[in-house]
Amino acid sequence: MGTTGTLAAQHKPLYNGNIAHTVNSLQPFGTWSANGGQPQVLAQVYTYDQLNRLKKSRGIIGLNGDNSWDGITDAEPYRYQSLYEYDANGNITYCDRHDEEGLRYDALRYNYQLSGALGRLIRNRLYLVKDSEEDIEVTDIGDFPNHEPTFQDPYNAAGNINTANSYSYDALGNLTKDASAGISAIHWTVAGKVKAVHRAGGSTLPKLDFAYGASGQRIMKQVGEPGTDAGAYREHYIRDAQGNIMATYRYTNDASVSLMLNERPLYGSSRLGSLRKEVEVYNAPTSVAPGSNPTQLVDLNYELTDHLGNVSAVVTGRLLTNLFGATPCQAELVSATGYEVFGGVQTGRHWNSSAALNGFNGMRKESELNGAEGMAYDFGARLYDPRVGRWVTLDGERSQYPWLSPYSFVGNQPITCIDPDGNRIVVVGTWKYRMAVMKALVELSVSSKEGRRITRELIGSKHNVVIAFGGKSQNDFIGSTKNEDGTSNYFIRLDPKPPMNRRRVLKAETAS
Numbered sequence: 001m002g003t004t005g006t007l008a009a010q011h012k013p014l015y016n017g018n019i020a021h022t023v024n025s026l027q028p029f030g031t032w033s034a035n036g037g038q039p040q041v042l043a044q045v046y047t048y049d050q051l052n053r054l055k056k057s058r059g060i061i062g063l064n065g066d067n068s069w070d071g072i073t074d075a076e077p078y079r080y081q082s083l084y085e086y087d088a089n090g091n092i093t094y095c096d097r098h099d100e101e102g103l104r105y106d107a108l109r110y111n112y113q114l115s116g117a118l119g120r121l122i123r124n125r126l127y128l129v130k131d132s133e134e135d136i137e138v139t140d141i142g143d144f145p146n147h148e149p150t151f152q153d154p155y156n157a158a159g160n161i162n163t164a165n166s167y168s169y170d171a172l173g174n175l176t177k178d179a180s181a182g183i184s185a186i187h188w189t190v191a192g193k194v195k196a197v198h199r200a201g202g203s204t205l206p207k208l209d210f211a212y213g214a215s216g217q218r219i220m221k222q223v224g225e226p227g228t229d230a231g232a233y234r235e236h237y238i239r240d241a242q243g244n245i246m247a248t249y250r251y252t253n254d255a256s257v258s259l260m261l262n263e264r265p266l267y268g269s270s271r272l273g274s275l276r277k278e279v280e281v282y283n284a285p286t287s288v289a290p291g292s293n294p295t296q297l298v299d300l301n302y303e304l305t306d307h308l309g310n311v312s313a314v315v316t317g318r319l320l321t322n323l324f325g326a327t328p329c330q331a332e333l334v335s336a337t338g339y340e341v342f343g344g345v346q347t348g349r350h351w352n353s354s355a356a357l358n359g360f361n362g363m364r365k366e367s368e369l370n371g372a373e374g375m376a377y378d379f380g381a382r383l384y385d386p387r388v389g390r391w392v393t394l395d396g397e398r399s400q401y402p403w404l405s406p407y408s409f410v411g412n413q414p415i416t417c418i419d420p421d422g423n424r425i426v427v428v429g430t431w432k433y434r435m436a437v438m439k440a441l442v443e444l445s446v447s448s449k450e451g452r453r454i455t456r457e458l459i460g461s462k463h464n465v466v467i468a469f470g471g472k473s474q475n476d477f478i479g480s481t482k483n484e485d486g487t488s489n490y491f492i493r494l495d496p497k498p499p500m501n502r503r504r505v506l507k508a509e510t511a512s
Helices: 006-010 030-034 431-443 449-458 500-510
Strands: 021-026 040-048 054-060 082-086 092-098 104-114 121-131 167-169 175-178 183-188 194-199 208-212 218-223 233-239 245-253 257-267 271-275 300-305 311-320 330-339 345-351 383-385 425-427 464-469 476-482 488-494
Touching: 006 040, 006 054, 021 311, 021 330, 121 167
Parallel strands: 464 488
Antiparallel strands: 021 040, 040 054, 054 082, 082 092, 092 104, 104 121, 167 175, 175 183, 183 194, 194 208, 208 218, 218 233, 233 245, 245 257, 257 271, 271 300, 300 311, 311 330, 330 345, 476 488
16 A cells, blocks of 8 residues: 555554455456557445445546555546435435546435424435436446436325325335335235236336245246347346256347256355356257257356455456466456446446346346346345445345334445345445454353354454344344355344443444
8 A cells, every 4th residue: 555645645444343445457458369568456445434335436546557556646526426325323314426537527415204393204215316417427437317307295284195106105105106216016926026027107127027036036037038139138047956056047039939057156155156157948959969059168257256256257267368468368358347336337347247147245136137248136035226335125134123224235344245135235345344343242242152252252353244133132143154265154133222322332343
């Protein structure tokens, strides 16, 4: 980092485990496939509030030839800057985003129902997002559309707040309309999963249909009507006993009927990538003889991820010569993607990102939902909208932490926490951050003898800690599971109603 220059000046360590800055090197250009150009190195510095919620992110470029930031000055103060403000429940109230040249392209103001007398929040439901910036600033990503209508019936005096604005909800709090994405209706299953998405008149986006197995996991997605709509298709997901996708088949019916095996995921201790060799299984002219048509290295797609599981790049198994013409040693690039802190695609830092099936937090993309690449994700239990940094439905475990908005994403700590399935928050930050979490658990007096022992052992360790909130009146250790890499996942349950003098510690250190 150095001692002088923009990065040194903007880096503000809190010494509590929060990540102060990251550095990421991407090559968001197709020339990498032909070994031309140099990777773009971007440092991002982060600022937090007293509850450890992310308040600001800013990008800095200029790494010198000695791989040092010392003395490097980036004269653009708004490069990739994003700002966030929250209410007391953790609902985002304002979001401000800038591109690589420091030009603002999103200025979002979030509108919720307020009380008429005191002007305080009544519900966590988001009814309207206003964007005061024009859409001409960026053209390579699907930013939130310029939209500044009047917030209708903000106090619900006439009972129209749920029908007169951009977003509508059912009685359970599930999103049923999103005018910004041309969605006229969303139908839900009794288990809280999206069943169908219908479009408003004039929308060019396709209707979506979904089906689920007995375990609640998705087994089918249909985009449009195959045989009727051009480009429509239906995907079928074959899963193993643990729910991992083992194969994906795609059905189309344009010029002729086709059922194509188009993806076979590759796993180690976690997902590594996929085999993207397409095999026709319905309309094949002849059978395939064993040993013929073998898998090629170019068919193997490997996903390169960061500490959050974000798929930053996809490369094939084929090696290319490097820039100096040496022996082939550089993987062939398939796609590269930089992410905003809440998961949106960074303008100017992506190339062929649609080739990557998974993206933010390693989750599967649902780009057809909002009509923009990488601007919606399926986390399993819920769908996530990175444009606004919120879930589209309530958290199934919301009763366990009533002081947080059930729509907020990982307690607004997207740099140090992930949600592996849409129902829980997992701390994946640095060992210092995990140490801070464990110290907070000690302060909260983990009640069981085993819990106290594990807590002492985990301080400063590299293991994951999964924090849940249960109905017990005391804190306790639930158990642990082993990972193939030798680390463990430890499960700690905390009192959902700690004493008021300790609740601040809980919110500040675990953000869940």
